[in-house]
Amino acid sequence: MSLDFDIVIPGHYFCDVIFTQMRDFPKLGAEIYSDGVKVVPGGGALNTATGLRRLGVNVGWVGVLGTDFFSQYVKSYIQQENLDTSLVQELDTPLERVTVALSYPTDRAFITYAQKPPDIIALVKTALEKANFKHLHFPSLTVHEEVPELLKACKAKGIRVSMDCQHREETLELPLVQAILSQVDIFMPNAVEAQRITGESELSAALARLSQYTTGVVVKNGSQGAIAHFGTMGFHSGAFEVSPLDTTGAGDSFNAGFLAAYLQNLPIKTCLRWGNYCGSQSTLGYGASSAPSTVPDEDNLI
Numbered sequence: 001m002s003l004d005f006d007i008v009i010p011g012h013y014f015c016d017v018i019f020t021q022m023r024d025f026p027k028l029g030a031e032i033y034s035d036g037v038k039v040v041p042g043g044g045a046l047n048t049a050t051g052l053r054r055l056g057v058n059v060g061w062v063g064v065l066g067t068d069f070f071s072q073y074v075k076s077y078i079q080q081e082n083l084d085t086s087l088v089q090e091l092d093t094p095l096e097r098v099t100v101a102l103s104y105p106t107d108r109a110f111i112t113y114a115q116k117p118p119d120i121i122a123l124v125k126t127a128l129e130k131a132n133f134k135h136l137h138f139p140s141l142t143v144h145e146e147v148p149e150l151l152k153a154c155k156a157k158g159i160r161v162s163m164d165c166q167h168r169e170e171t172l173e174l175p176l177v178q179a180i181l182s183q184v185d186i187f188m189p190n191a192v193e194a195q196r197i198t199g200e201s202e203l204s205a206a207l208a209r210l211s212q213y214t215t216g217v218v219v220k221n222g223s224q225g226a227i228a229h230f231g232t233m234g235f236h237s238g239a240f241e242v243s244p245l246d247t248t249g250a251g252d253s254f255n256a257g258f259l260a261a262y263l264q265n266l267p268i269k270t271c272l273r274w275g276n277y278c279g280s281q282s283t284l285g286y287g288a289s290s291a292p293s294t295v296p297d298e299d300n301l302i
Contacts, residue, residue: 003060003086003131006263007052010062010124011045011139012117015070018101018286020246025109026102034102036245038286041074042099044139044164047249047288051256051278053083057263062087062127064117066095087127089118103246106222121146134159137259139252140166141189141197143176151183162216164255165189171197178213186216188258190251194219203227218272220254220279226272237272240280249288254279 021035041050049061061083065071071094078085097114121144124136136159151161163184170177177197181187187210191203194217200206203219210217211229218228225238244250257278261271282288 004058005060005084005131005133006058007135007137007259008060008062008087008127008131008133009045009049009052009137009139010120010127012043012114012120013041013046013063013065013071013074013097014043014112014114015073015098016040016042016101016248016287017098018103018246018248020103020286022102022104036286039073040287040289041077042249042287043097044166044252044255046074046078047252048137048139048255048259049083050078050081051253051282051288052260053081055256055260055278057260058084060084060087060127060131060133062120062123064089064091064095064123066091066093066115068094068096070098071095087123087131089123101246101248103248105244106247108246108248121150124150128153128157135259135263136161137255138163139255140164141168141170141177141180143168143170143174143180145176148176148179148183151180155183160185162186162188162255162259164251165193165197167193168197171199172209172213173199181210181213184214186218186262187214188218188220188255190220191222191224218258218275220251220275226254226276228268228272230268233268235268235272237269237276239276242280242283244283246286247283248286250279250282253282253288 018038019034024032049059052059065075095115099110099112102109154161161184194206198206198209207229216230220226223239228235254275258271258275261274
């Protein structure tokens with residue numbers, strides 16, 4: 001029996017240990033204390049998939065879990081969230097992927113240990129064989145020689161593709177990155193990532209250069225809100241004023257809000273407002289798991 005989804009999100013899980021409310025940054029030979037700590041499931045794919053599920057979207061997560069504590073913790077979490085696991089592969093060996101996040105009101109630092117999981121490209125190919133879906137979202141810039149042909153196969157099936165950036169060393173100087181972005185419908189970096197990948201010092205120049213490769217660019221810009229360029233049209237939506245506790249996963253929550261609206265064919269300005277709303281709400285708690293569980297009230301989006 002075929003599986004049917006509105007959107008499929010491939011990517012490997014992380015388990016996040018988040019420390020907050022620190023008055024200093026750690027130094028060698030010294031100890032600092034935080035006033036808050038929380039263990040939450042993480043990783044861009046799982047964060048965005050969970051956010052979409054809470055917004056009522058029929059979403060499939062393509063991922064892998066092992067027998068270790070972190071995997072089993074995440075498994076219990078996604079079962080509680082009623083996140084579909086039909087495209088999740090379970091190994092009979094450990095697959096430990098854990099991040100310690102030091103979260104400050106406007107930024108964060110990470111230390112990560114991650115065992116290498118199965119190839120995500122192979123998992124996406126399996127998902128294409130097993131499921132029907134309208135949209136494929138990559139939670140990070142996925143630089144792999146098979147990706148251009150994989151995205152062409154998606155286009156042939158009428159599947160739209162979006163891709164976040166995250167911190168990657170590759171830039172537009174690499175022809176493979178150009179080839180990948182030329183097959184992406186929406187590229188969704190934050191402002192720092194957009195400038196780094198293009199080599200441009202001005203955000204407007206970075207947006208213009210990215211628009212040469214993909215028809216849709218969405219840039220998350222923190223307290224400045226978000227901007228987008230689709231075809232010949234430019235858009236901006238201001239940020240919501242909040243007092244953030246933890247910014248971990250805010251970009252993933254933005255993606256969930258934006259894509260939930262985009263899948264309904266709502267105007268791009270509305271998609272940006274949904275993204276800003278979901279991103280801002282996620283900062284009021286630990287990790288992306290504090291993202292709103294209902295569709296935003298339009299009265300809150302003015």
